[in-house]
Amino acid sequence: MLRLEALRTFVEVADHGNIKDASERLYRTPSAVSMTLKQIEDRLGCPLFETDRKSTLTEMGRFLYDQSVIVLRDFDRAMERIEAQSKARSGKLRIASVPSVATMLLPEFLQAFAANRPDLDIDLVDTDSTDVRHLVETGEVDLGIAGLPGDLPGLASETIFRDPFKLVCRSDSALAQRTDDLDWSDLDGTTMILNEASRNLPSAEFQKRAGLARLSVRNVASLMAMVQAGMGVTLLPSLATVNLPAALSARPLRDPACMRTVGLHWRLGRTPSPVALRFIAEFTASAREKARSLGLDAD
Template identity: 50%
Template sequence: MLKLEHLRTFITVADTGNIADAAEMLGRTPSAVSMTLKQLEGDIGGALFQSDRKSNLTALGRFTLDNARAQISGFDASVRTIRAYAAHEIGRLAIASVPSVATILLPSALATFLGPRPGLEVELLDADSRSVARMVDAGSAEIGIAGPPQETARLTFAPLICDRFRVVHSASDPLAAITRPLDWQDLHDASFIRNEAADAIDLPELRERYYAATLMVRNVASLLAMVREGLGVTLLPTLATINLPAGLQARDVDFRGAERIVGMITRTASHPSPVAAAFVRHFHQSLAASAPALGIEAL
């Protein structure tokens, strides 16, 4: 049976033209190199050199040398690729995320993660929390960043941040004249516009007025356009209010419970790829550094 070690020895002898120099390069004794060549010739079934001096190859030797170089080169390339994958230097990672995390937290985290890893391929999928969970469950994304999934048997949820909700209104809304944090009394006469993120808030004070809203907008850009036109006010997490368009204001609300938990969603039965495991560690570090300035709490 042909061994890669024997082929490497043969290539070295053929390149140096003698056993002594080859033995020195390989860190072996000349007798050990000579024995390896004899075993290789026995496995192949023919002489590789024209004489014991090993300076000239036979026709079989030349043919074997060409093929041995190709095999060794391919094997070494495969080993390098496997090691690079294990060291998360190459590979592919699909991340599904809610829009606020995708636009505020992920850009800086990915920039520092991908900088030293130019061989990585990353796909970022922007979706609401339910869709993020579905994509992870279906395997189209290895990592999800969203609210807690409804499906808990197949998915694992690890909390990342606590993100308080804020009231978003137009600059011309009467609420703009109130300089302190808003409370429920301030919102008594407000017309709400529902959205997917705020629907997760479970507060008795909110149910009567918020869920009576007749307008529901799922896309954040469209939602903000509606608010700017004065169709109503809405509730959005702090991350979603950081870069508001002109004509809009985001206000703190003075009541507990109006917050969302965002975390990492993965498949329970799947072992993370080296790239995914490395990114999770990196994202935790990036989040811890950026959370205080953004007004969110890292968990």
């Protein structure tokens, strides 16, 4: 079998028409280049050049040259792709994120991240924390951004920020007119609409009210529509309430248990790709800075 190094030497000699110029190009001695050419001819059992001056290829030489150019071109391109991926300049990145982060923190960051990596493909899934966990655990995505505990079995995590839940209600309601933080007793007589973001809050008072809820809505846009229609109130993380429509208001709660910790999650025992590792480092820093600017608690 002919080695790539030998084929590259042959192509250089054929391109330059002599051994001296080719050896300078290859940073090898003329005798070493001559020996390589002889090894190729011995291996094939036929001459590659019509004369010792190496200026004219034989018919076999022309055939080998054409094939060598294709092999070397494909090899060089493959090596360029491999290097680009190893340097986090290319590849495929699959991300699952909760809607609040996907809409508030990811767009600006991904624009800059992708601009420096024109050969990077990004697949973003916008879904709730429960589904984010499932997608990460099954390997359907490389990274998940969600309000999940940092000690889940089988997952590695990097905490980004913490934000309190707020009560979302109609702007024309009595609750919206309150200027102080709300107690659970202030919600007596109201109907609670559940959603995936708040379902597992470790608040005893909330869980009591959640147990009486008759409506659960998973999609955030639909949830907002239900509240706006007067069907009840709901709880959402602060980040999700930044751009509420004018018809809705968000009021803070006194209960310290109504808190979400948002982090980046990936599978333990599975080394993230170079581009995923770069995303973890750069997005964590960017998201923390953005979270602080919004008044959130960022590590």
